[in-house]
Amino acid sequence: MAGPRVVVVGAGPAGARAAEALVEAGLRPIVVDESARSGGQIYRRQPEGFLRPAQKLYGSEAAKAQALHARFDALRDAVEYRPDTLAWNVADNALHVVRGTTAEAIAFDALIIAAGATDRLMPLPGWTLPGVYSLGAAQIALKAQACAIGSRIVFLGSGPLLYLVAHQYVEAGASVAAVLDTATFGNGIAALPGLLARPELVLRGLGYRRDLRRAGVRLLGGVSPRRIEGDAERGPTGVTFEHRAMPETIDCDAVGIGWHLRAESQLADLARCDFAFDPVARQWLPRLDPDGRSSVKGVYLAGDGARLQGADAAEASGRLAALAALSDLGRRGHEPAMAELRMRLQRFERFRHGLATAFPWPHDEAAALPDDTLVCRCEAITAGELRHAVRGRGAPEVNRAKAFSRVGMGRCQGRYCGLAAAEIVAAASGAPVEAVGRLRGQAPVKPLPVATEFVS
Numbered sequence: 001m002a003g004p005r006v007v008v009v010g011a012g013p014a015g016a017r018a019a020e021a022l023v024e025a026g027l028r029p030i031v032v033d034e035s036a037r038s039g040g041q042i043y044r045r046q047p048e049g050f051l052r053p054a055q056k057l058y059g060s061e062a063a064k065a066q067a068l069h070a071r072f073d074a075l076r077d078a079v080e081y082r083p084d085t086l087a088w089n090v091a092d093n094a095l096h097v098v099r100g101t102t103a104e105a106i107a108f109d110a111l112i113i114a115a116g117a118t119d120r121l122m123p124l125p126g127w128t129l130p131g132v133y134s135l136g137a138a139q140i141a142l143k144a145q146a147c148a149i150g151s152r153i154v155f156l157g158s159g160p161l162l163y164l165v166a167h168q169y170v171e172a173g174a175s176v177a178a179v180l181d182t183a184t185f186g187n188g189i190a191a192l193p194g195l196l197a198r199p200e201l202v203l204r205g206l207g208y209r210r211d212l213r214r215a216g217v218r219l220l221g222g223v224s225p226r227r228i229e230g231d232a233e234r235g236p237t238g239v240t241f242e243h244r245a246m247p248e249t250i251d252c253d254a255v256g257i258g259w260h261l262r263a264e265s266q267l268a269d270l271a272r273c274d275f276a277f278d279p280v281a282r283q284w285l286p287r288l289d290p291d292g293r294s295s296v297k298g299v300y301l302a303g304d305g306a307r308l309q310g311a312d313a314a315e316a317s318g319r320l321a322a323l324a325a326l327s328d329l330g331r332r333g334h335e336p337a338m339a340e341l342r343m344r345l346q347r348f349e350r351f352r353h354g355l356a357t358a359f360p361w362p363h364d365e366a367a368a369l370p371d372d373t374l375v376c377r378c379e380a381i382t383a384g385e386l387r388h389a390v391r392g393r394g395a396p397e398v399n400r401a402k403a404f405s406r407v408g409m410g411r412c413q414g415r416y417c418g419l420a421a422a423e424i425v426a427a428a429s430g431a432p433v434e435a436v437g438r439l440r441g442q443a444p445v446k447p448l449p450v451a452t453e454f455v456s
């Protein structure tokens with residue numbers, strides 16, 4: 001292959017725009033994505049043969065979705081696109097991937113990781129019942145498969161996705177009983193300076209709330225979730241919570257839960273990038289310069305996997321990371337475009353702060369979960385067992401607590417339990433959460449088939 005080899009992980013908004021910039025500079029990047037089709041989360045494409053129009057699938061974002069899909073399709077001959085391919089490790093300047101049962105190491109001169117985000121979940125009693133979905137999974141069922149998760153649904157959590165997904169369900173004709181938000185009105189007021197960086201999105205969010213009310217959906221803020229009622233046979237039968245110190249149960253047959261998102265940063269961890277605790281998101285995030293360069297030479301990060309700034313920012317940061325990689329590879333001349341992208345990203349960063357303030361992670365609730373609540377669903381570890389690892393076995397750090405209790409050691413590798421587990425460890429050891437560390441990424445970041453064969 002002529003020229004340096006640049007590998008991009010992710011064909012969502014960030015990865016697609018990174019690939020576009022690389023192609024424009026005359027390179028033929030390799031784009032790896034574990035999904036069957038490009039588009040990422042927000043612009044997820046429906047399976048081949050499904051014919052719902054873009055407006056139905058993407059609502060107000062239909063034009064952007066179509067533009068991104070069309071651009072990526074136009075690049076198909078200019079990139080080496082590898083769909084259905086999982087990147088499971090980064091080591092010795094090579095990205096390790098698997099497709100089907102064939103694994104391969106792809107050496108790179110530059111690696112752009114644009115792996116997006118996943119739902120941030122807070123365990124609560126009943127969260128592992130069949131019929132309880134993450135908000136993202138509830139949305140995927142609707143977007144990709146045209147299925148609703150139930151016939152009377154409660155959405156519980158906080159964050160923009162909470163209202164967006166509830167709105168999408170109502171638009172699709174599903175029955176939504178209630179939207180229960182742990183954030184308060186006061187959180188929203190405190191967030192206004194940041195939120196006003198993108199007033200059009202604030203108005204859109206308020207519009208979703210208005211439409212939900214008109215559709216008869218109960219909207220409650222400042223709730224304290226207590227449990228999801230039900231059993232393994234019937235699935236969820238209700239959600240119990242406290243609102244203004246009054247307990248209440250709302251009946252339902254399906255629940256969607258989520259507290260905004262967590263950056264998908266395990267590949268950056270395996271690439272040995274430095275991380276820093278971000279008090280705004282209350283998450284550990286890779287350390288980056290304004291252009292997306294990590295602390296490791298030749299490794300760049302873009303999109304929600306770097307900072308949870310949303311889809312428009314993902315497009316800008318993907319392009320910027322690619323231009324930074326090109327500059328570092330000696331292909332200069334991009335400074336004016338980079339300066340303009342940096343400026344745009346500052347606005348998105350202000351908005352990120354606003355969102356995190358408006359929809360805070362209810363860390364006190366996570367820290368105070370009852371002892372018998374399942375925290376790690378892969379390894380069936382309860383909050384009590386985790387507390388015992390901290391207090392009884394002397395593990396005041398999350399990786400030690402993992403070694404003693406197996407929390408975060410299962411197939412999700414702590415993606416879904418890691419943030420709540422850290423809050424429990426911190427509260428049990430009486431330390432701030434940033435002092436108890438973060439679960440280190442381990443390869444493979446997702447399970448590999450037992451029959452995997454390695455080709456050189």
Ligand SMILES: Cc1cc2nc3c(=O)[nH]c(=O)nc-3n(C[C@H](O)[C@H](O)[C@H](O)COP(=O)(O)OP(=O)(O)OC[C@H]3O[C@@H](n4cnc5c(N)ncnc54)[C@H](O)[C@@H]3O)c2cc1C
Nearest residue numbers: 010012013014033034040041087116136303304310311314
């Ligand atoms: C489930 C979910 C639903 C969302 N829905 C909305 C929405 O409706 N509206 C909205 O405004 N925002 C939504 N968001 C946020 C939105 O997805 C992002 O702001 C935007 O898509 C970020 O773009 P990105 O390119 O950084 O990541 P993404 O769009 O998430 O793309 C990342 C890509 O990387 C691929 N990938 C990840 N890990 C690997 C790996 N190890 N190997 C190979 N490929 C990998 C994924 O398959 C994906 O295609 C959602 C987020 C999630 C998690």
